[in-house]
Amino acid sequence: MDDSCAVCADALEWVAYGPCGHREVCSTCVVRLRFVLEDSLCCICKTDCPSVFVTKAMGDYTKVILDFSVLPTEANEGNVGEYWYHEDTKAYFDDADHYKMIRAMCRLSCSVCDKAEDQVGQAAQAKRRSRFKSIDQLKGHLFHQHRLYMCNLCLEGRKVFICEQKLYTRAQLAQHTKTGDSEVDGSEIERSGFAGHPVCEFCKYPLYGDNELYTHMSREHYSCHICQSSILGSMIISGTMMI
Ligand SMILES: [Zn+2]
Ligand SMILES: [Zn+2]
Ligand SMILES: [Zn+2]
Ligand SMILES: [Zn+2]
Ligand SMILES: [Zn+2]
Ligand SMILES: [Zn+2]
Structure with missing residues (x-):
């Protein structure tokens, strides 16, 4: 098993997976897809995952839950039995600190208003939570x-x-x-080296970074429809694209 995330290529520290059991994507990527894009499909096999389980990545020793029905149903935000439940992403965590980190990552507040309120004082702080x-x-x-x-x-x-x-x-x-x-x-x-978002030169579609561009290219434009030669391969050889 590869120890880097199949989506962002970062070292796999925490994984999130659904009932299909694909443990190749980091928790941050899974949460981002579920929360930001409302995409609950497994990145590997495209199975719909109504809920996911988040645990420490330990290669072959990663905790495996095969039967998702053992997870508490109709959970409320926070501690449920031996797990912590994040309602917005329907994710169960076996680690409290990682749960808190992800919950903070998903908190929606306006940084402009937050800054203005900070100058007024701490009084408003309670009411701005999850506005x-x-x-x-x-x-x-x-x-x-x-x-x-x-x-x-x-x-x-x-x-x-x-x-x-x-x-x-x-x-x-x-x-x-x-x-x-x-x-x-x-x-x-x-x-730190950011020079704008790369644009796919075939469909002019902008992508976040080189990893995303590479995935997009291999998915969308892997081979020429007419001669079946690999566009990606020739780009790597010609040095247009670095991997
Ligand atoms: Zn990732
Ligand atoms: Zn899957
Ligand atoms: Zn605002
Ligand atoms: Zn940007
Ligand atoms: Zn494209
Ligand atoms: Zn061709």
């Missing part, structure tokens, strides 16, 4: 109240808390996508 019920609601608030946008590619691809996503004006977002160096993206050090 928004969905990402679309938060996006709507950002646009109507602040005329700001989140980068959808970063939202789907960056492993950061949703309230830490950078916020752009329309012009800044265009610059961010193209060259990655808008005012909001910060200094060269802060950008």
